[in-house]
Amino acid sequence: MNQEKIGKIIKNIRIQNHLSQREFAEKFGVTYQAVSKWENGKNIPDIVVLKEICREYNLNLDNLLDAKISKIKLNWLKWVIPVFILIVATFVFLVIRNDDFEFKTISTGCEDFTVDGSIAYNNKKSSIYISHITYCGGNDNHQYKSINCVLYETNGKIKTEIGRYNYLNNQTITLEEFLANASFVVTNYVKTCEMYSKDTLHLEIEAVTNTNEEFFYKIPLRVEDCE
Numbered sequence: 001m002n003q004e005k006i007g008k009i010i011k012n013i014r015i016q017n018h019l020s021q022r023e024f025a026e027k028f029g030v031t032y033q034a035v036s037k038w039e040n041g042k043n044i045p046d047i048v049v050l051k052e053i054c055r056e057y058n059l060n061l062d063n064l065l066d067a068k069i070s071k072i073k074l075n076w077l078k079w080v081i082p083v084f085i086l087i088v089a090t091f092v093f094l095v096i097r098n099d100d101f102e103f104k105t106i107s108t109g110c111e112d113f114t115v116d117g118s119i120a121y122n123n124k125k126s127s128i129y130i131s132h133i134t135y136c137g138g139n140d141n142h143q144y145k146s147i148n149c150v151l152y153e154t155n156g157k158i159k160t161e162i163g164r165y166n167y168l169n170n171q172t173i174t175l176e177e178f179l180a181n182a183s184f185v186v187t188n189y190v191k192t193c194e195m196y197s198k199d200t201l202h203l204e205i206e207a208v209t210n211t212n213e214e215f216f217y218k219i220p221l222r223v224e225d226c227e
Contacts, residue, residue, distance in 0.1 A: 003185065004041030011039040013057055028052055044185070047103055047118035047129060061101060061120070104196055106130055107222045112137030115203070115221060117184070119196055126191050128162065130184040133203070135175050142215070143172035147207040151184050153191060153200055162186055162201075172210050196223045 014024045014035070021039070022032040028049050037043040045053065054061045106117030106128075117130030130151065144167070151163040163184040167173055203219040 003044050006044050007039045007041040010035070010045075010053070013053070013059075014039075017057075027056070043131070044129065046116075047120050047127075048105070050120075051103060102196075104223050104225055106201065107224070108219055109222055110219045112217065113203075113219050115219065117221075119223065121191065121196065124190075125188045126186075126196075128184060128186040128189060130203075133179045133182050135179055140175045142207075142209050142213070143174065144178070144207045145169075145172050145210045147173065147175070147178045147205065149178075149182050149203060149205045151186070152202055152204065154202065155200070162189060175205075175207060178207075 021035045025032040108115040116132040201221040205217040207215045
């Protein structure tokens with residue numbers, strides 16, 4: 001899932017429909033700052049919002065997740081009629097709604113953490129997006145020299161690493177600062193389970209302080225159907 005290319009697609013959609021960032025944001029119940037971040041490749045919409053965008057503009061969700069976009073450079077002042085024909089032809093013949101994806105939201109029942117994310121998957125591949133990981137288990141004032149956050153899929157006794165977000169630097173960092181930047185964007189992952197269930201995914205965080213004190217957190221993730 002290429003955030004920058006998805007952002008370009010969203011920007012092209014907005015411009016082609018003569019919408020400002022604020023107007024586009026209001027259509028999908030988000031802030032215009034969120035739209036700006038999407039278009040600049042700093043973030044991507046939640047999978048539920050992506051699904052709404054695809055439905056609204058009859059886009060192929062599979063292509064959007066793969067960030068496929070064809071760039072057509074035309075001078076609209078000189079080619080108004082050809083552009084109109086091209087848009088109509090694309091709308092009618094090339095854009096096919098993809099309904100074979102399952103959509104689920106990701107959260108956690110862990111009292112010490114909150115997590116937001118989503119999954120889109122079919123029988124061939126899956127795309128996983130996790131963001132907004134927050135520690136709410138009290139004040140953690142430790143200064144860490146290294147932190148590893150790993151996303152796992154569990155299928156019976158098989159534990160498979162899906163993604164990893166690490167911090168290793170000469171300067172120390174707090175857990176809150178680390179989690180503020182931690183996110184997972186995983187594309188084309190071939191899952192080991194037939195389908196994702198509530199006990200399929202979890203996060204593990206290993207942190208080492210500058211005095212070599214070690215901390216470990218395991219965060220079970222809830223995988224639930226979208227409303």
